[in-house]
Amino acid sequence: MASNGLSAIEIEVEVNVANRGFPGFNIVGLPTKAVEEAKERVRTALVNAGVDFPQKKITVNLAPADIPKEGSAYDLPMAVGILVAAGEMPLPDKKKYFYGEVGLDGRLRHTRGVFLLASLAKEKGVAKVFVPKLSANEASVVDGIKVYPVSSLIELVRHFNDDKKIKPLKNLDRGELIEEAEVEFDFSEVAGQEQAKRALEIAAAGGHNVFMVGPPGSGKTMLSRALPGILPELTEGEALEVTKIYSVTGNIEPGGGLVRRRPFRSPHHTSSRIGLIGGGSKPMPGEISLAHRGVLFLDEFAEYPRSTLEALRQPLEDGVISVTRAAGTLQFPAKFMLIAAANPCPCGFLNHPKKACSCLPGQILRYQKRLSGPILDRIDIHINVPFVEVEKLRLETPAKSDTSVMVRQRVRSARQIQQKRFAGEVVPAGRQGIFANGEMKNKQIKKYCQLSTDAERLLQQAADKWQLSARSYFRLIKVGRTIADLAAATVIDYNHIAEALQYKVKG
Amino acid sequence: MFPKRLRKISQAPEKLYYRGVWDKNIFQKAIAVVGSRSMTKYGEMAVQKLVPGLVRAGYTIVSGFMYGVDTAAHKACLAEGGKTVAVLGGGLNRLTPVSNDKLYSEVLDKGGIIMSEYEPDEVAQLWTFPHRNKIVAGLSQAVLVIEAGEGSGSLITAKLGFDQKKPVLAVPGPITASLSAGTNWLIRNGAVAVTSANDILEELGEEMKASPKQLPLSLTEIQRQIMDELDKESLSADELVRILKYDVVVVGQALSDLALKGLIEEAGDKYILNIKDVD
Numbered sequence: 001m002a003s004n005g006l007s008a009i010e011i012e013v014e015v016n017v018a019n020r021g022f023p024g025f026n027i028v029g030l031p032t033k034a035v036e037e038a039k040e041r042v043r044t045a046l047v048n049a050g051v052d053f054p055q056k057k058i059t060v061n062l063a064p065a066d067i068p069k070e071g072s073a074y075d076l077p078m079a080v081g082i083l084v085a086a087g088e089m090p091l092p093d094k095k096k097y098f099y100g101e102v103g104l105d106g107r108l109r110h111t112r113g114v115f116l117l118a119s120l121a122k123e124k125g126v127a128k129v130f131v132p133k134l135s136a137n138e139a140s141v142v143d144g145i146k147v148y149p150v151s152s153l154i155e156l157v158r159h160f161n162d163d164k165k166i167k168p169l170k171n172l173d174r175g176e177l178i179e180e181a182e183v184e185f186d187f188s189e190v191a192g193q194e195q196a197k198r199a200l201e202i203a204a205a206g207g208h209n210v211f212m213v214g215p216p217g218s219g220k221t222m223l224s225r226a227l228p229g230i231l232p233e234l235t236e237g238e239a240l241e242v243t244k245i246y247s248v249t250g251n252i253e254p255g256g257g258l259v260r261r262r263p264f265r266s267p268h269h270t271s272s273r274i275g276l277i278g279g280g281s282k283p284m285p286g287e288i289s290l291a292h293r294g295v296l297f298l299d300e301f302a303e304y305p306r307s308t309l310e311a312l313r314q315p316l317e318d319g320v321i322s323v324t325r326a327a328g329t330l331q332f333p334a335k336f337m338l339i340a341a342a343n344p345c346p347c348g349f350l351n352h353p354k355k356a357c358s359c360l361p362g363q364i365l366r367y368q369k370r371l372s373g374p375i376l377d378r379i380d381i382h383i384n385v386p387f388v389e390v391e392k393l394r395l396e397t398p399a400k401s402d403t404s405v406m407v408r409q410r411v412r413s414a415r416q417i418q419q420k421r422f423a424g425e426v427v428p429a430g431r432q433g434i435f436a437n438g439e440m441k442n443k444q445i446k447k448y449c450q451l452s453t454d455a456e457r458l459l460q461q462a463a464d465k466w467q468l469s470a471r472s473y474f475r476l477i478k479v480g481r482t483i484a485d486l487a488a489a490t491v492i493d494y495n496h497i498a499e500a501l502q503y504k505v506k507g
Numbered sequence: 508m509f510p511k512r513l514r515k516i517s518q519a520p521e522k523l524y525y526r527g528v529w530d531k532n533i534f535q536k537a538i539a540v541v542g543s544r545s546m547t548k549y550g551e552m553a554v555q556k557l558v559p560g561l562v563r564a565g566y567t568i569v570s571g572f573m574y575g576v577d578t579a580a581h582k583a584c585l586a587e588g589g590k591t592v593a594v595l596g597g598g599l600n601r602l603t604p605v606s607n608d609k610l611y612s613e614v615l616d617k618g619g620i621i622m623s624e625y626e627p628d629e630v631a632q633l634w635t636f637p638h639r640n641k642i643v644a645g646l647s648q649a650v651l652v653i654e655a656g657e658g659s660g661s662l663i664t665a666k667l668g669f670d671q672k673k674p675v676l677a678v679p680g681p682i683t684a685s686l687s688a689g690t691n692w693l694i695r696n697g698a699v700a701v702t703s704a705n706d707i708l709e710e711l712g713e714e715m716k717a718s719p720k721q722l723p724l725s726l727t728e729i730q731r732q733i734m735d736e737l738d739k740e741s742l743s744a745d746e747l748v749r750i751l752k753y754d755v756v757v758v759g760q761a762l763s764d765l766a767l768k769g770l771i772e773e774a775g776d777k778y779i780l781n782i783k784d785v786d
Contacts, residue, residue, distance in 0.1 A: 192749070
């Protein structure tokens with residue numbers, strides 16, 4: 001199997017062992033270096049497994065021959081072909097998939113992309129797949145196929161000679177696999193920051209993007225690290241989508257199966273554009289796709305190169321990223337919750353109660369300008385994360401704060417309301433469905449966001465007073481919808497909009 | 508034609524370039540409003556509080572057209588429908604700072620004057636700015652310093668005011684604020700501390716008129732409590748939650764409501780009482 005982005009192409013490995021000609025081992029069909037080196041791996045592995053390696057002219061053809069092949073997964077099918085030709089095992093009767101990297105001692109190694117292979121097998125109606133034992137859990141997530149975990153070449157030979165059968169893996173019960181996220185911080189551990197915590201609760205409930213501004217040390221990073229703890233668990237469908245991306249990029253650990261936790265990605269601001277967005281000569285998903293259905297945390301948001309931030313526009317809008325190369329266009333899913341954090345000014349101490357800001361007005365303006373524009377316009381919730389004065393906190397005994405579990409319970413109920421709401425939405429082909437309020441377009445806003453007369457009047461007042469753009473106007477309604485959902489209200493009321501106004505764009 | 512008051516000062520400029528309509532009356536009642544380039548929210552509040560009253564009393568605001576307090580003073584004057592005089596540190600064709608492009612035309616549109624003692628194409632230098640302060644002070648009956656750090660250029664204007672035997676007025680600030688160090692120093696050295704437009708008018712020998720009191724608005728209990736707390740000091744939403752022991756949701760709603768009513772506004776990450784409602 002060769003992967004092209006997130007889709008797979010079936011590759012047939014033909015092995016011919018000719019009786020005539022000089023002994024040798026040739027691979028044709030556009031192999032890259034890793035495939036070319038399979039010669040040495042396979043030869044040594046077979047010899048070490050006690051197989052009499054045929055001293056004949058061996059030709060391996062990878063068909064279709066015009067697609068470049070890369071990776072180490074072709075080792076196993078080559079080895080099987082040689083084993084059959086050498087008479088060590090019979091030719092398998094029905095079509096089967098073999099996939100995996102072989103070690104010099106004949107054992108099979110963890111190989112990326114096994115989940116994709118299993119999906120392909122299901123699609124093509126191939127009943128049995130043989131994959132390395134360490135990666136087999138990935139494949140067993142796909143139902144309707146039999147997955148044979150192979151630990152070594154010898155085991156495989158015995159299996160086909162009916163000496164000792166390999167037991168196929170049971171299909172994993174996906175529901176049980178979904179786990180709660182393990183988080184570094186509980187929400188109740190974050191001191192102060194009441195408003196920021198409430199904003200994150202709303203964001204988690206409605207899948208809204210968040211922009212946090214605050215001086216260094218005010219707790220932006222801590223807040224975002226605590227966020228996974230209040231996000232709802234992955235649904236089964238979501239988990240499969242995420243697993244696919246993780247399998248292709250080799251991000252699943254040996255022995256791992258389904259990705260069970262909502263991804264939380266925090267790439268550094270010096271990450272390359274391709275690493276972040278995806279691409280490369282053989283396009284691979286980037287960080288934003290790895291954050292699919294999860295959280296993408298961009299710290300020091302203003303430090304990212306402008307071009308990188310602008311590239312975030314499409315995924316923020318559509319939930320996918322198109323990577324176009326001369327060879328064609330690929331689409332990777334990238335529906336993530338963006339949590340962006342930035343300092344208020346270059347030195348970071350603007351509005352700090354203790355330290356003086358050493359920036360000139362022009363510098364601050366330039367810095368804030370770098371953030372403005374279309375990207376900020378796509379973020380629903382804007383909050384200040386002020387510096388917390390510890391001694392003040394101690395004096396004003398902090399109000400009892402809710403634990404992550406309590407918050408998640410509220411988030412979950414709000415999400416359930418949303419699921420029911422969007423269940424009837426017709427999804428255009430090639431688009432992903434709507435799951436949360438944050439993903440609503442104007443059409444859905446008009447359909448689902450009923451405002452009370454008071455709320456409408458308030459919104460109008462606010463729009464007049466702060467000269468809100470049409471986009472911010474709709475954003476306020478979206479956030480108001482989520483606040484209403486958290487309160488289990490059908491109609492968006494005055495108070496919901498009043499609270500939503502707290503999270504509008506600052507300045 | 509040359510402003511009378513300006514002719515009296517020592518080393519008066521020999522010539523002035525200007526744009527706008529030359530109207531002698533504009534200099535009849537004039538006060539210089541100067542201060543730091545890196546103005547804080549406090550400085551802005553002070554400008555908002557003091558300048559409109561001066562404009563209503565018929566005063567022209569003279570300032571140096573730099574960013575910070577100067578710009579705020581020009582803007583506050585124009586917003587109140589007054590006329591303002593900007594004295595540039597460079598030639599008339601060399602707009603500094605460039606960000607004040609719009610203000611430049613607004614000053615002229617509203618009948619103000621932009622002037623400079625330098626040749627039209629002369630570029631502003633570090634030393635030309637303190638030099639033009641002489642004209643700022645010279646055109647005015649008094650010098651009002653809003654905010655100034657130690658060694659600020661506005662202290663030069665203040666000193667020129669003293670030299671020209673004009674009242675120097677300063678806005679007192681917190682003793683911990685570096686940008687009030689200069690103004691507090693001025694007060695210790697003979698400047699008059701002013702806290703309202705009336706203080707200034709009194710100093711200039713104007714007769715006082717009582718200003719009408721604001722009508723109290725109907726507020727909820729929590730909104731009233733928030734107003735009381737903000738009256739003491741500016742606070743963030745989180746701090747209000749902690750002090751008042753209300754839920755953050757309720758505080759947020761109340762804050763939005765108060766902000767919409769124009770009673771409070773956001774300054775950085777804190778809320779403050781809207782300055783027009785403080786008197």
